Amino acid sequence: MAERLTALVPTKNEERLLGRCLDSVRWADEILVVDSGSTDRTLDIARAAGARILEHEYVDSAAQKNWAIPQARHPWVFLVDADECATPALQGEIRALLAREAGPDKDFYRIGRDTWFFGRRIRRTSFAHDSVARLFRREAGRYENARVHASLVEAGLSGGRLRGRLEHRTCEVFDRYMEKFNRYSTCRAFDYRAKGQRATWWRMLSRPAWRFFRMYVLQRGFLDGRAGLALCGLEAAQVFARLAKLWVLERQEAGEEGAEIGRTIW
Numbered sequence: 001m002a003e004r005l006t007a008l009v010p011t012k013n014e015e016r017l018l019g020r021c022l023d024s025v026r027w028a029d030e031i032l033v034v035d036s037g038s039t040d041r042t043l044d045i046a047r048a049a050g051a052r053i054l055e056h057e058y059v060d061s062a063a064q065k066n067w068a069i070p071q072a073r074h075p076w077v078f079l080v081d082a083d084e085c086a087t088p089a090l091q092g093e094i095r096a097l098l099a100r101e102a103g104p105d106k107d108f109y110r111i112g113r114d115t116w117f118f119g120r121r122i123r124r125t126s127f128a129h130d131s132v133a134r135l136f137r138r139e140a141g142r143y144e145n146a147r148v149h150a151s152l153v154e155a156g157l158s159g160g161r162l163r164g165r166l167e168h169r170t171c172e173v174f175d176r177y178m179e180k181f182n183r184y185s186t187c188r189a190f191d192y193r194a195k196g197q198r199a200t201w202w203r204m205l206s207r208p209a210w211r212f213f214r215m216y217v218l219q220r221g222f223l224d225g226r227a228g229l230a231l232c233g234l235e236a237a238q239v240f241a242r243l244a245k246l247w248v249l250e251r252q253e254a255g256e257e258g259a260e261i262g263r264t265i266w
Contacts, residue, residue: 002099004029006072006138007080009051010064014082015041017169022049024085027095028078034068042082060187062143062150069141076104077141079134083169084113090164094135097162107157108136113168120227125219127170127231133159134166147187177234185238186261189245199247207243212236 007025011018011033022045025031031051035043036058046053054071058064069077076098080086086094090111097104111134115127122128133152140157143150171177192199212232215221221228251259 002095003076003103004074005076005078005094005098006030006032006074007078008032008034008068008072009046009080009082010034010036010068011038011042011046011082012036012058013038013040013042015045016172018042018045018082019049021080021082021085022046022051024087024091025078025080026050027091030073032068032072034064034071036064060147060150062146065141065143065150069138072138075138077136077138079136079141080166081168084166087165087167090162090166093162093164104160105158106160107140108133108152108154108159110159110161111135111164111166112161113166115168115170116172117227117231118171118174120224122224122227122231124223124228125215125221125232130168131161132166135162147191148184181234181238181241185241186245188242189249189261192242192246193249193253197246199243199250204240204243204247208236208240211239 005028007028007030009018009021009025009031012035014021015038022031022033026049031046031049033043033046033051033053035046035053035055037055043053052073054068056064056067065079069079078086078094097109110131113130113132115122115130117127133154136152136157142153144153171180212235215235216228216232221232224231245261248259248261252261
């Protein structure tokens, strides 16, 4: 008998891409949408797709996932972000894996992602070789303590890799991108501070420059044309924003006037 699967989709205000995402996981035994206070049509779209909906206040990426995973009704979880969708090849591969007589022989499976940036496929830089652990046993699923881009804790688990891929539409509306830019850079600044890192002038100068050089030159982002230039430039700018916010945090904690970072999470 085939192993049963819950497709888990975290959301907030994802009406633009959610329908496409949910269409790609309709074959799952359960679709579980965990929402964090959407004010658009996200929940209507989820209901129309037959999803089970739970609402939970968002604290950070890891906490949201770690709360959501035990809510799944089935022993296997396929975690898909709302801006992703499973390709037909990936859908078939997962279904075949779960239908094997002996069942899956690993605790988790990594999946490669094809990334689109403002409608352009990114074929160079680390974005073109991205992979994430998204299919896992429910009991083995726990995410590391990180405010953004939390990863599955793989220590002590057996892992494999699937050939099928996710399609990742990371950015399509520039205003939404800048909202994420602000949120992610703030969260990373708090993460840096928690780890005892400092915003020295050398780090503020060198790290953004290195990020741009590594992505645009060493990883050949220039071959992706203006999309590659925009991506590499914005990634470097985000590194600088993290460190600038860390500098403000340092001043704020020292009690200096005129220094406040806020806590933009959603």
